[in-house]
Amino acid sequence: MVHENASAASELAAEMVELADDFYHDPHAVYDRLRSRGPVHHVRLPDSTTGWLITDYEVAKAAFTDPAISKALKSSGGRAALASHGGDQHVQSGMFKDMMVFCDPPEHTRLRALVNRAFGSRAVRELEPRITEIADSLLASMAVKAGDVHDLLDDYANPLGMMVICELLGVPHQDRDSFRGWSTILLSSEQTNEARTTAVQKFIGYIDQLIHSKGAAPGHDLLSALLTEGEQGDRLTHRELISMVFLLLVAGFETTVNLIGNAVSILLADNDLRRQLLDDPGRITPFVEEVLRYESPATEATFRYTAASTILGGVEIPAGQLILVSMCAADRDPHRFPDPHRFDINRPNSHHHLAFGGGIHRCVGAPLARSEAVIALSRLLGEYPEFHLADSPDLQWRKSLIVRGLVNLSVQLRP
Template structure:
């Protein structure tokens, strides 16, 4: 992180040593002009109170934000956008009333009651994956368990064929990374093309899955266009497993670094729902909110933000703000739940939150119940975090099970 006369230029520490970087940023102020590691000039919000307020402020718009971002990038490097325009028309890039219409439709699939009916199948998937873990040598818990569980769940829910899931994982990893625009564009084109073909197939050969239901809804006067269907599928796929992968892996990692909390959770599995909330706060899977832009000048914590500027909110930093959470850098599975911004806040609150919560609870609970001994296979300092401003998650989590 280097200082310029106008903006703080954030480097790799913002992704690889995020909590120390966030603490230093909060000391400077809750709202700062920065250049993100992706090159985006924006106002970064790190304070909890400011973050929560701005996440519901109608003067921040998401409508067409991707087009604005691409115009800015193209002006900087002179290259036209190669990102799939269909994928960009998703929930996080729209305002009401379009957002309300889309959200109302998809909310029906992710109510707590609907998700609760998935519990037996999620438990079955978790047990099958645990059966395959090797207890004779170190195993990468992220690759062998935290990643496939939510991937299988969301693909079964949506109706994605099993043979195509590995490709989805590869495309998704690129799309939420800081890869060069050409790589991100290629991954978006591959995913967009595939989804268009899949949705066409669901239209002629529907089955008992969410994608078939979305296609049927569009044919019953709900006015969902083909691009909207593609974008909806994209955001459900990414949001349906990326956050949960990191919730599971980072939650286990946090427990391994805090043996007392691990022992407390083993002694009282009834703490699991509260523990999941603490994992979401302590090691927030979503690094930054989706970018928004000001539709008029704003004054936030004494800082003047001009109209038309980009604003991004550090959910992870807000969740470690001592003005809101007592002793915020301490993991505490007994901490009173509520108030964290792990799934965001406001109209863009994560639509898959009920599913993510139940998957995290089942995955970690089944793991602890199956293996009385779980130990890190490498020193914590050797673990690395993904190069992403969107997601906060480990590259791998080698453990020994017994």
């Protein structure tokens, strides 16, 4: 009977669903339509990549820990799955495949151990005074033109996220704008493959030079520590170092910026909610958790593939298939979060969201992103409690398969 049920579910799920550009702009509406068909869907993405999209909370959690599902895209099975289903365009450089996010144990365990301490709760608490200092400095700069229109992403969220992660890694101040530009190109679904390739080459070239300079003159930063560990323990190759720095810069920066931007956009639409946070700043922490559930800074997790056939949500998925787990969809699954399209700061289980993924690949920078968001919102509300949306009310979302963030966020800080 179990096999018969799985076969019936598989037949429905195997019907290819074509996803159009509205998938990028309003993913929640698309997920609702898909969810009415079941928890797992064979889809063709707008860029023609095909794979299996998971929209159910419990099935997403299962996929994160399923031993038949692998992240090792540089393996022969991973390369074959990417080539067969059009996924190569998302992982054009071999450098991507050396990232720990695309590794299985024991290689992943080895790489993750190198950065766990730097992003742990204790390390983040030690960073909080510096994060606060950066936030206050940015707000002070904005105060010069407090009555003018500001792009809160350009003037606040972006520089805050970039300065924190670059200071942590030891990236010189004058080079940070370049990192932001490269990151934006790499994560946009509107860019050509040629543009992404050029951005990757420039990014890798810069990181390569940075590693050499840190090797000659180490500092008190994470990159210097990674170099030292690699030399003493013979644990990191030069290629692995490049991939690690690339991953931490892009993931650490993008997660924080989009979380702050999405949180502010919610406050702009709900003055009563903003008043609650002003009256009780202690509620900013649960507010951030509900933002993570309601409007996650990431939509889908990076590709996995089935190293062996498996059953997810009653659907039989053969070996060699690409798997796309949607945290964005899972966190609005009504079976896990009742009335999921309502933002509720008092929701008792908001913190059970999957915004940072799950299993061994859960985002290593989650504590840092949370801390930056809480500090950024606390300082913004404290300095400019009456900030409001500028004349143009239409918010435009970035066209990206991975990140969920706004193109811009124009506000006036004071009436």
